Amino acid sequence: xxxxxxxxxxxxxxxxxxxxxxxxxxxxxxxxxxxxxxxxxxxxxxxxxxxxxxxxxxxxxxxxxxxxxxxxxxxxxxxxxxxxxxxxxxxxxxxxxxxxxxxxxxxxxxxxxxxxxxxxxxxxxxxxxxxxxxxxxxxxxxxxxxxxxxxxxxxxxxxxxxxxxxxxxxxxxxxxxxxxxxxxxxxxxxxxxxxxxxxxxxxxxxxxxxxxxxxxxxxxxxxxxxxxxxxxxxxxxxxxxxxxxxxxxxxxxxxxxxxxxxx
Amino acid sequence: xxxxxxxxxxxxxxxxxxxxxxxxxxxxxxxxxxxxxxxxxxxxxxxxxxxxxxxxxxxxxxxxxxxxxxxxxxxxxxxxxxxxxxxxxxxxxxxxxxxxxxxxxxxxxxxxxxxxxxxxxxxxxxxxxxxxxxxxxxxxxxxxxxxxxxxxxxxxxxxxxxxxxxxxxxxxxxxxxxxxxxxxxxxxxxxxxxxxxxxxxxxxxxxxxxxxxxxxxxxxxxxxxxxxxxxxxxxxxxxxxxxxxxxxxxxxxxxxxxxxxxxxxxxxxxxxxxxxxxxxxxxxxxxxxxx
Numbered sequence: 001x002x003x004x005x006x007x008x009x010x011x012x013x014x015x016x017x018x019x020x021x022x023x024x025x026x027x028x029x030x031x032x033x034x035x036x037x038x039x040x041x042x043x044x045x046x047x048x049x050x051x052x053x054x055x056x057x058x059x060x061x062x063x064x065x066x067x068x069x070x071x072x073x074x075x076x077x078x079x080x081x082x083x084x085x086x087x088x089x090x091x092x093x094x095x096x097x098x099x100x101x102x103x104x105x106x107x108x109x110x111x112x113x114x115x116x117x118x119x120x121x122x123x124x125x126x127x128x129x130x131x132x133x134x135x136x137x138x139x140x141x142x143x144x145x146x147x148x149x150x151x152x153x154x155x156x157x158x159x160x161x162x163x164x165x166x167x168x169x170x171x172x173x174x175x176x177x178x179x180x181x182x183x184x185x186x187x188x189x190x191x192x193x194x195x196x197x198x199x200x201x202x203x204x205x206x207x208x209x210x211x212x213x214x215x216x217x218x219x220x221x222x223x224x225x226x227x228x229x230x231x232x233x234x235x236x237x238x239x240x241x242x243x244x245x246x247x248x249x250x251x252x253x254x255x256x257x258x259x260x261x262x263x
Numbered sequence: 264x265x266x267x268x269x270x271x272x273x274x275x276x277x278x279x280x281x282x283x284x285x286x287x288x289x290x291x292x293x294x295x296x297x298x299x300x301x302x303x304x305x306x307x308x309x310x311x312x313x314x315x316x317x318x319x320x321x322x323x324x325x326x327x328x329x330x331x332x333x334x335x336x337x338x339x340x341x342x343x344x345x346x347x348x349x350x351x352x353x354x355x356x357x358x359x360x361x362x363x364x365x366x367x368x369x370x371x372x373x374x375x376x377x378x379x380x381x382x383x384x385x386x387x388x389x390x391x392x393x394x395x396x397x398x399x400x401x402x403x404x405x406x407x408x409x410x411x412x413x414x415x416x417x418x419x420x421x422x423x424x425x426x427x428x429x430x431x432x433x434x435x436x437x438x439x440x441x442x443x444x445x446x447x448x449x450x451x452x453x454x455x456x457x458x459x460x461x462x463x464x465x466x467x468x469x470x471x472x473x474x475x476x477x478x479x480x481x482x483x484x485x486x487x488x489x490x491x492x493x494x495x496x497x498x499x500x501x502x503x504x505x506x507x508x509x510x511x512x513x514x515x516x517x518x519x520x521x522x523x524x525x526x527x528x529x530x531x532x533x534x535x536x537x538x539x540x541x542x543x544x545x546x547x548x549x550x551x552x553x554x
Contacts, residue, residue, distance in 0.1 A: 160342060165375040167363050168340045169444070170394040179391050183379055260378045260424055 043230035048237070051230035055219075065219070070238060072214040073204050076132075077246075080139035081197045088144040088196070089189060092151025096185070097177045102152060112145040118206050130211040142203040147196040154188035155181060187261040190254040194247060201243035205235075283356055284447055284480045286337060288312040291351035293332050295343070306332055307348070308505035314497070317478035319470075321491040323537065324501030330484040333506075334450045337482060339364045355448065365394065368446035372453045374437040376425040383421040386411055386439045395444065411439040414473060431462035435469065442477055451483045455490070467493050471518045488537055492530060493520055500540045510540040 025045060031037055032044040039047065055066035091109075095102040121138060128134040158181045166180030167173065208217025216235050223231030255261075293307040306329040314320045322330050335342065336353045339360045353360045355367060376385045387408045389395050399407070412418045415435040425433055434454060441449060455463045467490065474481060485491055491498045495514055502509040512533060516524050524530055 159373075161371060161373050161375050162377075164340055164342050165369070165371065166392070168338055168367075168369045169389040169392065169440070170363065170365060171389075171392040172394075175392050179388070180377075183377060186379075258379065260426060 040227055040229060043233055047230045048233045051228070052234045052237075055231060055234055066234070066238065068214055069216045069219045069235075070242065072212075073208065073216040073239070074242060076135055076139060076207065076215065077197070077200045077204060080136050080143065080200055083136070083140050084143045084147055084196055084200070085193050087140075088147035089151055089193070092148040092189075092192075093155055093182060093185075095148065096152040096155025097181065106149075106152075109145055109148050112141075113149065115145075117142045117145075117203075121206065121210065125210055134210070135207040135212070138207045139200050139203055143196040143200045146199055147192055150192035150195065151185075151189050154185040154192060157188060158184040187254065187258045190250075190258065194250045194254065197250065198243055198247055201239060201246070204239060284316050285354070285356055286312070286314045286448065286480060286482065287352070287354040287357075288333070288336070289352045289354070291333070291336065291348045291353065293329060293336075293347060294349045295345060305505040308507055310351070310501075310507055312499060312508060314480060314482065317474075317480055318496040319474065319481040319483055319494050321495035321498045322482060322484045322501060323488065323491045323498055323541075324486065324506060325503050325541065326486055328501050328504050329506040330486075330501060331452050334369065334452050334482065334484055336360070337448070338367050338369045338450050340369065364448075365444075366446055367448040367450060368441040368444055369450045369452065370434075370437055370441050370454045372456045374425070374433040376433055376436050376440075378425050381422050381424055382417055382428070382436055383408060383412065385425065385436050386443055388440055389444055407443050407445075411443045414442075414476065415439045415469065429462070430458050431466055434458065434466060438469070438473065442473060445477065447479050449479050449481045451481065453484055453486070456485070456487075463490070468519060470494065488534055489525075491537070492525065492534060494518070498533075498537060500537055509543070510536070512537065 028042075029045050032039070032042045032047075043051070052066070056064050058064050091105065095105055117138075120141065121134075124134045124138055124141075128137055162180040162184055163176045166176035171179060204215070205217035205220055208215040209221060212218035212221075216239050220232050220235035223229075223235065289311055291307055291310045292305065294303040294305050296302075297304050310333070312333075322333065324330050332347065336348055337355065337360065339355075339362045341347050341362075355364050360367075377388065380388065387404060390399060390404045409418070412421055415438055417432060417435055417439065420428065420432065425436065428436070438454070455466045458466060470481075471494065483490075483494060492514065495512075498512040498514065499508055500510040500512070501507070514533065516529070520530075
C-alpha cells in the first residue's frame with residue numbers, strides 16, 4: 001500500500017478510477033434524486049443529461065446552442081494558446097539562457113503568477129473594449145505568466161555539462177544554448193505548454209463573463225441567471241471534457257515528438 | 264580485471280613526433296570563494312607542469328584535489344564564476360590559453376551525449392557549430408564520422424540512440440565525437456570512472472589504439488593507480504589540496520602493457536612510490552589499487 005514506486009496493473013488502475021467516478025455519481029444521484037436538496041441547487045444527473053440533450057439539439061435556426069458555444073470557446077482558447085506559446089516560449093528560453101535577461105524580466109512576470117488576474121478584467125475592458133480582443137488578451141495574460149517561468153526553469157534544469165561540452169567542442173555561447181541546452185529542455189517545455197493550455201480552460205468562463213454572445217462561459221452565465229442549474233452543470237462538464245481531451249492530445253503529441261524522454 | 268591483454272604488434276612510435284605539441288602550466292594558483300563562510304579556499308597552489316609531444320600524461324591525485332580544475336584551465340572552458348587560474352599562466356602550444364581552444368578537446372566522465380540524437384548524429388554533433396562547418400566540408404564530415412564510428416567499433420550501432428547503448432558504448436560515442444575533430448590535445452576527466460572493471464579495460468585498450476592512429480597529447484585525470492600505470496607515459500602525482508606536483512614518474516614500457524609487466528618488480532616499485540607519495544601528504548587519499 002505505502003510504496004510510492006509500485007506500478008499497479010492497468011486494469012486495476014482503470015477499475016479504481018472508474019469506481020471512484022461511479023461512487024461520486026451514485027452519491028450525487030442519491031442526494032439529488034431523493035429530494036434532500038432542492039433541484040434549484042443541485043440538479044439530478046438525469047436532469048443534466050436531458051439538459052445536455054436539449055442544448056445539443058439543433059434549434060429552429062438549425063444551430064445547436066451547445067455546439068456553437070463549444071466552438072467559440074475552443075477557438076478562443078486555441079487562438080490565445082497559440083499566442084501564449086509563440087510569445088511566451090522564446091521569452092522563457094531567453095530568460096533561462098541568460099541570467100541578465102532573467103534579472104530584467106522576472107520582476108515583470110513572476111509576481112503576476114499570484115496576482116488576481118481576474119480582477120484585471122475590468123481594466124482590460126476599459127482598454128480593449130468588450131469585444132473578442134479583451135477575451136483573447138485576458139486568456140493570454142492569465143496563461144503566459146505561468147508559461148514563461150516554467151520554460152525558464154526547464155532551460156535551467158538542463159545539466160550544465162551539456163553547455164560546457166558544446167563550448168569545448170567549439171560552439172559559441174549561443175550555439176551551446178541552441179544545440180546543447182534547448183533540445184534537452186524541450187520535453188519539459190512541452191509540459192509547460194500543456195499546463196498553460198490547461199490553465200486557459202479554467203479561465204475561459206471568466207473570459208466570457210463580459211458581453212459574450214457565444215461561448216460556454218456565456219452559456220453558464222445565462223443559465224445561472226435563469227436558475228437553470230442543470231444547464232450550468234452541462235457547461236461545466238463540457239469544459240472539463242474539452243480540457244481533458246486537449247490535455248491528452250497534447251500529451252500524445254509530446255510523446256510522439258520526444259520519444260527519447262521516457263527511455 | 265581481465266587478465267589476458269594480448270600483446271599488440273610493436274607499433275610503438277608509428278607516428279612522427281610532433282614538435283609543436285606543448286602544454287605548459289606555470290605557477291598556477293586557483294582560489295575559490297569558500298562556500299559556507301567568508302574567505303577563500305586555495306585549491307591549487309603554485310603548480311608547474313610541462314608536457315611536450317604526443318603521449319599520455321596521467322594526472323593522479325585524491326578526489327577534490329583540483330585535477331578537473333586544472334583540466335578546465337587547459338581546455339580553456341571556464342564554467343566557474345571566478346577567474347581561472349587565479350594566478351599563473353597556462354600555455355597551449357606556446358600561446359596563452361584564454362578561451363575554448365580549437366586544438367583542445369575534453370572528454371568527461373558524464374558522456375554528454377544528446378539523448379535525442381542517434382549515435383551517428385552525436386559523433387557529427389560538433390559540425391553543427393559554425394566554427395567547424397566553415398572548416399570542414401560536408402563530404403569530409405561524412406567520411407570522418409564513418410571513420411570514427413569504425414574506429415570505436417560502433418559502425419553497426421550508428422542508428423541507435425544513447426539510451427539503447429551501454430555505459431562503455433556511450434563513452435565510445437563521446438570519444439568519437441571528440442576525436443572526429445582531430446584535436447592535437449585531448450583532455451580526459453576520469454572518463455572511465457563510471458564504468459565497470461571489464462569495460463574500463465576495454466576502453467583503456469581502445470584509447471591506446473586510438474592514440475596510435477591519432478597521436479596527440481593526452482592529459483588524463485584519474486584517481487586509479489592501475490589506470491595510471493596502464494596508460495601513462497608519465498604519471499604526475501598531485502598532492503592533496505592545495506594541489507601541487509608531488510612527484511612525476513616516467514614509464515618507458517610500451518603500451519599495451521601486459522599483466523606480466525604489471526606484476527614485474529619495476530611496476531610494483533613504481534606503484535609503491537606512487538602510493539608513498541600520495542600518502543606522504545595528509546593521510547589517505549581515495550585511491551584504488553587493482554593490479
